[in-house]
Amino acid sequence: MNDEPLRKAVRRGLADEVADRVRDAIFGGRFPPGAPLREVELAESLGVSRGAVREGLAQLQREGLVRTGWHRPTTVVEATAVDVEEVYRVRAALDRLAAVTAMRLATQGQLDELDRLVDEMAAELDAGAGVPRLLALDMAFHDRIYEAAGNGRLTGAWQAVRSQVFLFQLQRVSLAHGQYRALVVDEHRELARLLRAGGTVEELDRLAAEHVDTARRSLLTLLTGPGNAEPDDLMAAE
Structure with missing residues (x-):
């Protein structure tokens, strides 16, 4: 068995809060399906770093709420x-x-x-x-x-x-x-x-x-x- 210690857990509370705030805004109709979610604007509005916004949006992507891609804007999912x-x-x-x-x-x-x-x-x-x-x-x-x-x-x-x-x-x-x-x-x-x-x-x-x-x-x-x-x-x- 490998006895190498596990890496320390990283607290991700700020990214979770970003995800919660943006999710609430989506569900509240502020960002309708197809709306762009811009990191710079969200970071300024929420008073957090772009890194925290990026992590929060990644969480929402895993939930199926947003879509993103290489050199493509992040947008709220539109149902097909x-x-x-x-x-x-x-x-x-x-x-x-x-x-x-x-x-x-x-x-x-x-x-x-x-x-x-x-x-x-x-x-x-x-x-x-x-x-x-x-x-x-x-x-x-x-x-x-x-x-x-x-x-x-x-x-x-x-x-x-x-x-x-x-x-x-x-x-x-x-x-x-x-x-x-x-x-x-x-x-x-x-x-x-x-x-x-x-x-x-x-x-x-x-x-x-x-x-x-x-x-x-x-x-x-x-x-x-x-x-x-x-x-x-x-x-x-x-």
């Missing part, structure tokens, strides 16, 4: 049809497993929290809340379902795609704001109702899949047009 198919099909599989597991394991307090989040969505909608606020509540609702499922590896898989899901939902809603606002409360309230009522696994599995597939189809239609939204070789989530 391939991106949407991959991310939403992975999400559908994860959400279905999370929902049916949470149905068995959720506590009364966790179910109450889901209802509270749906009520807050409805109140914010009535008050004319902007897209970022509604999406934040939407994602918090699904975070609570994963927590209720109590499976650390499942939650880890969700966290691996969560940032891209948020970004793609942001792009979807920016293109079809009215459609999202018309569906967001009812879809989540029905999910919360089934989780509380203890419906059949099949019914909950179907609803969880449909919830994700509605978003997938909507964004594909907006990106490619109605004629290309459902290619023959792509099956709708079951």
